[in-house]
Structure formats: structure tokens, C-alpha cells
Amino acid sequence: MNDAALIILKPRQIAESEAALAELASWLPVVELVGYTEAQLADGIFKAALDLHPADFYLVASDDLLVRWPALDAVLDRRQDDCCVTGYCQFTHTDWRVNVTRRPLRGDRPERGAYDFLSYHELVSGPPVRRTWFTGMSLTCMSAAMWEEFPFGCYQDGHGRGYASDFHLSRRLQDAEVPVQVVREGFCYHWRHEQTHTNDPRDNQLVVGAVTPEIRLR
Numbered sequence: 001m002n003d004a005a006l007i008i009l010k011p012r013q014i015a016e017s018e019a020a021l022a023e024l025a026s027w028l029p030v031v032e033l034v035g036y037t038e039a040q041l042a043d044g045i046f047k048a049a050l051d052l053h054p055a056d057f058y059l060v061a062s063d064d065l066l067v068r069w070p071a072l073d074a075v076l077d078r079r080q081d082d083c084c085v086t087g088y089c090q091f092t093h094t095d096w097r098v099n100v101t102r103r104p105l106r107g108d109r110p111e112r113g114a115y116d117f118l119s120y121h122e123l124v125s126g127p128p129v130r131r132t133w134f135t136g137m138s139l140t141c142m143s144a145a146m147w148e149e150f151p152f153g154c155y156q157d158g159h160g161r162g163y164a165s166d167f168h169l170s171r172r173l174q175d176a177e178v179p180v181q182v183v184r185e186g187f188c189y190h191w192r193h194e195q196t197h198t199n200d201p202r203d204n205q206l207v208v209g210a211v212t213p214e215i216r217l218r
Contacts, residue, residue, distance in 0.1 A: 038162030087186025
């Protein structure tokens with residue numbers, strides 16, 4: 001069994017992120033979930049990936065991040081069996097809020113008022129590890145046992161489309177009183193122009209529906 005594996009949620013094809021992932025080759029297994037919707041991932045595909053590539057710990061990242069070795073090292077150094085440890089990213093190229101919160105999530109839905117996000121300068125100038133209540137699939141790290149207890153899930157709209165898997169996980173962890181810790185050195189750059197529900201056309205390079213979905217080991 002591998003000690004750790006990185007899982008990339010990959011509904012898009014982003015050249016800058018691909019180049020970063022190529023530098024991780026042979027350092028740890030990288031499992032790409034290519035062309036799946038969030039609803040499909042929640043409906044057994046994510047679990048199938050864990051079964052296909054057993055590891056003690058899994059880190060999960062979105063496909064629009066530039067993931068580098070130092071951030072992976074920093075998060076893995078802090079991993080715990082009974083705690084969620086996470087990296088983080090900025091919102092966009094120009095919005096330097098980060099996807100971790102300073103206080104518990106409000107309410108049960110991923111709405112604007114649910115979050116109280118930190119800024120990058122607050123986090124990077126603070127302690128090496130701090131408590132947060134939101135983990136945004138930016139090197140979200142849990143043990144295999146915890147991923148079994150808190151499996152990948154998402155909300156669904158009226159058309160069966162899934163969304164907000166990060167809030168879905170974070171809210172369940174909060175309800176179960178499982179601590180989430182963000183690692184200061186676990187920063188991943190977010191390759192994104194606009195922080196909106198529908199991506200800016202410069203970001204929106206979806207392969208969902210254009211390719212045959214597959215679980216790919218890099």
C-alpha cells in the first residue's frame with residue numbers, strides 16, 4: 001500500500017496545472033478523475049478510485065491548482081489519523097481572499113453568508129497551523145478511514161448536477177466536531193480569473209461530456 005496519494009478532481013484541461021503535475025511524477029501516486037461530474041464522483045466514482053489505488057492517506061485537489069512539492073510536504077508533515085489537514089489557495093488572480101474560514105460555517109447550504117474567509121496576508125503572517133472550518137479541496141488530506149467515514153458527497157440541483165463538494169464535506173466535519181487544520185506553507189496557486197459559479201470563459205475548459213470519463217494513474 002502507498003503511504004499517500006494525491007487525487008485530482010479533473011473536469012477541465014488546464015495547461016498550467018498540467019505542467020505543475022508533471023513535476024510530481026515518481027514522487028507520489030497521482031490519481032486523476034477525468035471527465036466526471038461532482039454527482040458522478042459522489043455516486044461511487046471517488047470510492048472506486050480509493051479502492052483501485054489503496055493508500056494510508058489521500059490528499060484531494062481541484063484541477064485548477066498549481067500543486068508543488070513544498071506544499072504537499074507541508075501538509076503531509078502535519079497529517080493525523082483523526083483530523084482533516086488542508087492546504088489552501090487564493091480566490092483568483094486578483095482576489096487574495098483564501099478558501100479557509102476564521103469561524104464555523106453558518107447554515108447548512110453553501111450560500112454567501114455561510115463563510116467568513118481569511119485573506120492571504122492574514123494566513124501567511126500567522127502561525128504554522130491554525131484552525132479552520134472550511135477545506136476547499138486544496139490538498140484536503142485525510143486518512144483512508146476518515147474518507148470512508150466522510151465519503152465524497154455534494155449538493156444537487158433540480159437537474160441532477162452536483163456542486164459544492166467542499167462545503168458538503170466541511171459541514172459534515174463541523175457537525176461531527178472533527179477539527180480541520182490549515183497549514184500555512186500548504187499554499188497552492190489558483191489558476192482562475194473570476195470567482196463565480198460559472199467560470200470566466202478564460203478558465204472554462206471543460207472536458208466533461210467531451211471525453212470518456214476515466215480514472216487515470218499518472
